[in-house]
Amino acid sequence: MGQTGSRVANKIASSFTFSGSEDYIAEGAGTAVASFKGTPFVFSRRGSMYFDEDGDLAHEFYEEVLPKRKGGKRKMKKVARNLKPQGEVKYHVPRLHVDFPIILCSN
Numbered sequence: 001m002g003q004t005g006s007r008v009a010n011k012i013a014s015s016f017t018f019s020g021s022e023d024y025i026a027e028g029a030g031t032a033v034a035s036f037k038g039t040p041f042v043f044s045r046r047g048s049m050y051f052d053e054d055g056d057l058a059h060e061f062y063e064e065v066l067p068k069r070k071g072g073k074r075k076m077k078k079v080a081r082n083l084k085p086q087g088e089v090k091y092h093v094p095r096l097h098v099d100f101p102i103i104l105c106s107n
Helices: 004-015 023-037
Strands: 041-046 061-065 075-081 086-094
Touching: none
Parallel strands: none
Antiparallel strands: 041 086, 061 075
């Protein structure tokens, strides 16, 4: 409490700095990449959307519910049944795997 924003930022930045030699970094990266099993690329992902009975594709589906008595408000009810998952979605451009142990850009 009572610290200025720049002091806090300097403390956070200094906790992530590395004062080792460049040889150690290059040697560690080579062994880490060699120990990675599989391909570093990801070509598809699991889809997060669903198809309904009509073949429409969306994240969520709602239906309008009429009021029980005259003059009441209409409500939207979330539909949760008769939905089919989208399945696998192919990427147009392959992505790097999340666990691929290499630094792409360093300042």
